[in-house]
Amino acid sequence: MKTDLLLRVASTVVLLGCAVPPPASAAPPQGEAEAPVLRFGDPPALAYSKPFFAGTSYDPSVPAPDAILGQTHGTRLSHHSEVLSCFEALAAASERVTLHPYARTHEGRQLVYAVISSQANQTRMEQIRANLARLADPRGLSDEDAQGIIARTPPVAWMAYSIHGDELSGTDAAIALGYHLAAGTNAQVEELLEKIVVVIDPCMNPDGRERIIGMVEQSAGYTPNLDYASMHRGRWPHGRGNHYLFDLNRDWMVGTQPETRGRWSAVLDFNPQLFVDAHEMGSLDTFLFYPQAEPVHPAFGPRHVEWQRIFAAGAARAFDEHGWSYYTREWADGWAPFYSDSWSSLAGAVGILYEQAGTAGSPLRRASGEILTYREAVHHQAAASLANLRTLAEQRTALLESYLADKRANVAAETPGNDRVFVLRPGGHSGREREFLRMLLGQGVEVFRATAAFSGADAESAVGEAEDEVAFPPGSLVVPARQPQSRMVRAYLEFDTRMSATALQGEREELERKQSSKIYDVTAWSIPHALALDAWWCDAPEVDLERVREVPAAEGALVECAAPVAWVVDGTDDGAVAFAAGAMERGLSVTISDAAFSAAGRSFSRSSLVLRRAENPGELAELRARVLEAAQRSAVQVIEASTGRSPDEGPDLGGGHFGLLARPRIAVLANTPVSSDRYGHLWHHLDTVLGVPFTILDATSFRRPDLRRYNVLILPPGGLDGVLRSAEEGLVAWVRAGGTLVACAESAAALTRERLGLASAVRRRDVLEDLDPYLLAARREREARAVEIDERLVWEGTPAEAAAESDDGEEESDADSGDNAPSEPAEDRDAWMRTFSPFGVNLLAHTDSDAWITAGCAERMPVPFSGSTVLHARSGVAVRLATAEHLRLGGLLWPEARERTAEGAYVVVESKGHGQVILFAAMPAFRGYNHGTARLFSNAVIYGPGLGANPPLDW
Ligand SMILES: [Zn+2]
Numbered sequence: 001m002k003t004d005l006l007l008r009v010a011s012t013v014v015l016l017g018c019a020v021p022p023p024a025s026a027a028p029p030q031g032e033a034e035a036p037v038l039r040f041g042d043p044p045a046l047a048y049s050k051p052f053f054a055g056t057s058y059d060p061s062v063p064a065p066d067a068i069l070g071q072t073h074g075t076r077l078s079h080h081s082e083v084l085s086c087f088e089a090l091a092a093a094s095e096r097v098t099l100h101p102y103a104r105t106h107e108g109r110q111l112v113y114a115v116i117s118s119q120a121n122q123t124r125m126e127q128i129r130a131n132l133a134r135l136a137d138p139r140g141l142s143d144e145d146a147q148g149i150i151a152r153t154p155p156v157a158w159m160a161y162s163i164h165g166d167e168l169s170g171t172d173a174a175i176a177l178g179y180h181l182a183a184g185t186n187a188q189v190e191e192l193l194e195k196i197v198v199v200i201d202p203c204m205n206p207d208g209r210e211r212i213i214g215m216v217e218q219s220a221g222y223t224p225n226l227d228y229a230s231m232h233r234g235r236w237p238h239g240r241g242n243h244y245l246f247d248l249n250r251d252w253m254v255g256t257q258p259e260t261r262g263r264w265s266a267v268l269d270f271n272p273q274l275f276v277d278a279h280e281m282g283s284l285d286t287f288l289f290y291p292q293a294e295p296v297h298p299a300f301g302p303r304h305v306e307w308q309r310i311f312a313a314g315a316a317r318a319f320d321e322h323g324w325s326y327y328t329r330e331w332a333d334g335w336a337p338f339y340s341d342s343w344s345s346l347a348g349a350v351g352i353l354y355e356q357a358g359t360a361g362s363p364l365r366r367a368s369g370e371i372l373t374y375r376e377a378v379h380h381q382a383a384a385s386l387a388n389l390r391t392l393a394e395q396r397t398a399l400l401e402s403y404l405a406d407k408r409a410n411v412a413a414e415t416p417g418n419d420r421v422f423v424l425r426p427g428g429h430s431g432r433e434r435e436f437l438r439m440l441l442g443q444g445v446e447v448f449r450a451t452a453a454f455s456g457a458d459a460e461s462a463v464g465e466a467e468d469e470v471a472f473p474p475g476s477l478v479v480p481a482r483q484p485q486s487r488m489v490r491a492y493l494e495f496d497t498r499m500s501a502t503a504l505q506g507e508r509e510e511l512e513r514k515q516s517s518k519i520y521d522v523t524a525w526s527i528p529h530a531l532a533l534d535a536w537w538c539d540a541p542e543v544d545l546e547r548v549r550e551v552p553a554a555e556g557a558l559v560e561c562a563a564p565v566a567w568v569v570d571g572t573d574d575g576a577v578a579f580a581a582g583a584m585e586r587g588l589s590v591t592i593s594d595a596a597f598s599a600a601g602r603s604f605s606r607s608s609l610v611l612r613r614a615e616n617p618g619e620l621a622e623l624r625a626r627v628l629e630a631a632q633r634s635a636v637q638v639i640e641a642s643t644g645r646s647p648d649e650g651p652d653l654g655g656g657h658f659g660l661l662a663r664p665r666i667a668v669l670a671n672t673p674v675s676s677d678r679y680g681h682l683w684h685h686l687d688t689v690l691g692v693p694f695t696i697l698d699a700t701s702f703r704r705p706d707l708r709r710y711n712v713l714i715l716p717p718g719g720l721d722g723v724l725r726s727a728e729e730g731l732v733a734w735v736r737a738g739g740t741l742v743a744c745a746e747s748a749a750a751l752t753r754e755r756l757g758l759a760s761a762v763r764r765r766d767v768l769e770d771l772d773p774y775l776l777a778a779r780r781e782r783e784a785r786a787v788e789i790d791e792r793l794v795w796e797g798t799p800a801e802a803a804a805e806s807d808d809g810e811e812e813s814d815a816d817s818g819d820n821a822p823s824e825p826a827e828d829r830d831a832w833m834r835t836f837s838p839f840g841v842n843l844l845a846h847t848d849s850d851a852w853i854t855a856g857c858a859e860r861m862p863v864p865f866s867g868s869t870v871l872h873a874r875s876g877v878a879v880r881l882a883t884a885e886h887l888r889l890g891g892l893l894w895p896e897a898r899e900r901t902a903e904g905a906y907v908v909v910e911s912k913g914h915g916q917v918i919l920f921a922a923m924p925a926f927r928g929y930n931h932g933t934a935r936l937f938s939n940a941v942i943y944g945p946g947l948g949a950n951p952p953l954d955w
Helices: 002-016 065-069 080-093 119-123 125-136 143-152 169-183 187-195 206-219 258-270 303-322 340-346 374-394 396-411 430-441 486-493 501-514 527-531 575-585 620-634 676-690 721-726 728-736 746-753 772-785 791-796 807-816 826-834 895-901 931-947
Strands: 097-104 110-116 156-161 197-201 274-281 287-289 293-296 350-357 420-424 447-450 454-461 466-472 477-480 535-539 545-548 557-559 566-569 591-593 597-599 602-604 609-612 637-641 658-660 666-670 694-698 712-715 740-744 841-847 860-865 877-881 888-890 905-912 915-920
Touching: 065 080, 065 169, 080 097, 080 110, 080 169, 080 206, 097 169, 097 258, 110 169, 110 258, 119 125, 119 187, 125 143, 125 258, 125 396, 143 396, 156 169, 156 258, 156 374, 169 187, 169 197, 169 274, 169 350, 169 374, 187 374, 197 258, 274 340, 274 374, 287 303, 287 374, 293 501, 303 350, 303 374, 303 396, 340 350, 340 486, 350 374, 374 396, 396 486, 430 447, 430 477, 430 527, 430 931, 466 535, 477 486, 486 527, 527 860, 527 931, 557 620, 566 575, 575 609, 575 620, 575 676, 575 931, 591 931, 620 637, 658 931, 666 676, 676 931, 712 746, 712 931, 721 728, 721 746, 728 740, 728 915, 740 746, 740 931, 746 915, 772 841, 772 877, 826 895, 860 877, 860 931, 915 931
Parallel strands: 156 197, 156 274, 274 350, 557 637, 666 694, 666 712, 712 740, 740 915
Antiparallel strands: 097 110, 110 197, 287 350, 420 477, 420 535, 447 477, 447 545, 454 466, 454 535, 566 609, 566 637, 591 609, 591 658, 597 602, 841 860, 841 877, 841 888, 877 905, 905 915
């Protein structure tokens, strides 16, 4: 089996062919007249020569990395193909090593992990994995059997390196560690490998690593540069993200990327007890390892930080022996559940993070004057790794017992919260339901389908409702909290997990005293909020459940009739937008309804699509083939209608309720100063979800853009003020002529700030003295959502009941709520309040069901929100944030931020000449899993050119 795997890996290396090893030496051989070539990495004059693992002897029959790399290992960046070569050589030469491919990146690079243990352990690896799987799901496991397993099973350490592609030293440390364990001949190595199994994932993000190595090598010169800030060390979009610039260390919860999905299954095959995730941080820093900082998510349980302390003691000893600086707990909190180490902790391992000061592969001078070489950075990572492995070997029995106890609690009836279930009520969003199942099933979470209707007691909904009893139909998806992956269920599906009072106090003190925050990432991420589905938590019901084992296939279909006059697609599922895009790409003419209607014996929601035969000339079979192609790529069902006449009071198919769409010709602004990962999220959405081509325009040369070839221009978040100012004239003319300009987050704010005349929406901070008209507009909208007519007042001129509150009185209470501060200039007060701006919270928003951009959205939906930009507009608000009282659905929202953000505009659509400007107050399609707000973005881009703008007409 080992040989088979090796052959597969070896063949992929040949196929890749995209990473050519750099020349081994810069200095030409003496006496030869060849011109010198660059020698990458640490120059010989600054060589760091300490051995990585002092005092070890190595088996000479195992090839050393130095020989494979042609330069002292660790003195330069190893390419991904070289990493594979090193591990293949280890697996070929050492009986201790097997190598396993587990996924392929978007760019086709092979991801691998190496399993390293004693020869005896290798021969019984299947049994070891089966034993650990038994501990991971201890239902029905007797104490006696469990003790037997613990006595004879080595624990597994999963050692993972450089998930951020430009945090480079980890991968070279993985090679050093792999060689040490594969070839080390002294007793210490042999004993270690008797006691534990080590899995090394040496290069978690090869596409990002190759991107940054290309930049670093292409910027290299013959003269070393020790400035840590030089562009020699990389430029936009750097190497942190994968091909689509996604941060893979934020992808573990949802697995939008193939690297993550492959790792889910690989790690779950081993059920490790230790998980190390090696990163790099700022160049002038030292080295950080866990225990982590507060706040720590309650789903990790009490043992989590205790074990991190035990492992820290060993790492600290190793660093003290070398006299290296390090620290713990100063940052890197344990709140969000989507990092590598937090994911592994939810799965039952002890998750540990390393952060080494980054060098980008060549020496730099630190503030103290000391020079840090790349090879020394590699040494730190390798030493921390070995120290943690030794601790695992020493603690193996205690840790396996603790692991089992944790898993037993997950499946015990008496564990608090284990009597609750999460329920998803099925609706028209089959695409999002498939996503939900893909995410959970891929991580080993057990999901069930109710075979009958049932009622759930003590129920809470994703949009903040609480009911004593809620009825659910058959087919509802049920996820019990009580299951082996209980910790994931809670961390991912809870709507509103709250930080401890201590954590809250600490953060508030930091903000008030230093105006800085300790929060490291978003404070809310709930999957049901992100998917904007009809989701609830309730008491475990009495109903038959059947286990869902597979994600239903996403298949498009065409339901034919004898003589079709139209093809109809329901507009609710997100696939409808991709269908419309695909149909237009195939030259089909598509219309969209502004009201619900009936056709072919079925009901269709507002925003359903109709392709009229009359507007799509051609031979029927050929038309059907194109329609079916578009249906299959977007997984929607297309229904043929044999008459355009409505069977009920709804619109006929040939009338004015159906607007003609225009094929979008999309451009997206990229490069500095656009945020590279936000750009990546939008790119991934356009390319993989909508499947539309788009042109990338360079923000660094956007002065006089010729936008005539495009009818949609997307501005991702970024500091675009200057860029927009210089492009003002062309941009305004293009919008007025019929363009659809879509701006997200900071870029939306920039459009309001400049005197571009493009948007009448404003930033809150720019209208502090004149907020009332905006707040009144919000109130009018709110009242219009629940119209109540007092007939007596209409006909008689006097109210029916005791006088309703006067307008003035209400206005006062609305405008002044929460504003009790002593007289302070409004600007100063707003600046103070902005200190408390949220890091990624989930808020409740109301959608305007008459606005075309809200197609497929419920009237109330959760939206992610971040930062201090609050937009207001007096008209064109298609999605508006809720009132202060109902605003927060999840995450940390301080009262100041609640007050500032309440009733702000979330999506504004403004007509301008023949075109339009669409502003998103926060980033839609964030991280590829916020499908609720991604839908608004899809609508803007695909439906916008036809519905919100007046494109030039052919004649
Ligand atoms: Zn990192």
